[in-house]
Amino acid sequence: MEAINQILKDRAGLAVGIAFVIGLIIGWLLLGWVVAPVNWINAAPSELNPIYQVEWVKMASDSLALNLGSEAAVTTAQERVGLLGETTAINDAIQFSEGVDQQRVAQMQQVLQNAGPVPGQDPSDAETVEGEPTGVLGGGALRALLIACGVIFLFGVIGAAGLYILRRRQEGAEEDDDGSRTPAQAAADATASAEATDFTDVASGAPVAQFMTTYMLGDDLYDDSFSIDDANGDFLGECGVAIGDTIGVGDPKKVAAFEVWLFDKNDIRTVTKVLMSEHGFMDEAFKSKLASKGEPVVAHPGETLVLETATLSVTARIVDMQYGSGPLPPSSFFQQFTVDLAAWKKSE
Numbered sequence: 001m002e003a004i005n006q007i008l009k010d011r012a013g014l015a016v017g018i019a020f021v022i023g024l025i026i027g028w029l030l031l032g033w034v035v036a037p038v039n040w041i042n043a044a045p046s047e048l049n050p051i052y053q054v055e056w057v058k059m060a061s062d063s064l065a066l067n068l069g070s071e072a073a074v075t076t077a078q079e080r081v082g083l084l085g086e087t088t089a090i091n092d093a094i095q096f097s098e099g100v101d102q103q104r105v106a107q108m109q110q111v112l113q114n115a116g117p118v119p120g121q122d123p124s125d126a127e128t129v130e131g132e133p134t135g136v137l138g139g140g141a142l143r144a145l146l147i148a149c150g151v152i153f154l155f156g157v158i159g160a161a162g163l164y165i166l167r168r169r170q171e172g173a174e175e176d177d178d179g180s181r182t183p184a185q186a187a188a189d190a191t192a193s194a195e196a197t198d199f200t201d202v203a204s205g206a207p208v209a210q211f212m213t214t215y216m217l218g219d220d221l222y223d224d225s226f227s228i229d230d231a232n233g234d235f236l237g238e239c240g241v242a243i244g245d246t247i248g249v250g251d252p253k254k255v256a257a258f259e260v261w262l263f264d265k266n267d268i269r270t271v272t273k274v275l276m277s278e279h280g281f282m283d284e285a286f287k288s289k290l291a292s293k294g295e296p297v298v299a300h301p302g303e304t305l306v307l308e309t310a311t312l313s314v315t316a317r318i319v320d321m322q323y324g325s326g327p328l329p330p331s332s333f334f335q336q337f338t339v340d341l342a343a344w345k346k347s348e
Contacts, residue, residue: 050087058093205344258299
């Protein structure tokens, strides 16, 4: 019975998610596009897309140009432009038009300014009828249906959120009970507790960006990258640390080397250096296999290395590292590996 309850608990969130997606598809595609598609009629010119408002202005200027000497034509142009309400359509039409069209719109603008304020049209006037949705269902029935769907959707979201929070609390309680942590969670905790390196002695001035990353044994997909931006938020490049190579067989992977890399948007190449375990560095075959990836460097706590490109310089410092134990040779693979990265922009 306990096993059945556990299965139901594990699948409850998935069932709610699937029901939500199905309901969304039914409400959006079936009701919105098939059963009761919304059609808007009698829309006012002020509801037009700005592109078509510009075309409206051009047509009004063409009509005024053909009857420029007529006071009635000026009044008509005022009324037509006034239907657009508060808009920049005239200025936009002048800006994005050329030749005769631009001249006519500019001429209409001057005439209307000399004729006085452009009379606006009250949206509540009977002549300006705002769009009324029509469809297979009547307007009132459609509104009632949409309200009902909205209420159901709201309760669904609240229920899903409550179930998600409940499950997260249960998972947290279970995690606290057995003390289990995923490698990624343990790595995040190690990064948060590590003390950032003071790089003021390394280069003049503070770095434009500084990052810290941690690998834990069992994180077989470890590949951490960071965006390097200047004080103005402009993108300069990227840097990061990733698994370079492993040793032995079986799970989890036994990482024996890490790649520390730097990409510069102003440089055609990506600079990489390889931080290796002591055993891997002493193994000539292993070292030669990784030689194509970058310069090999044996890893030691506190070890620093510098990567440079056309406009960027990155200093990487090993904050903490621990070797794993087992049947493999000593100091051959990493249990934990924390690196601090600091980036500077080279002076031009």
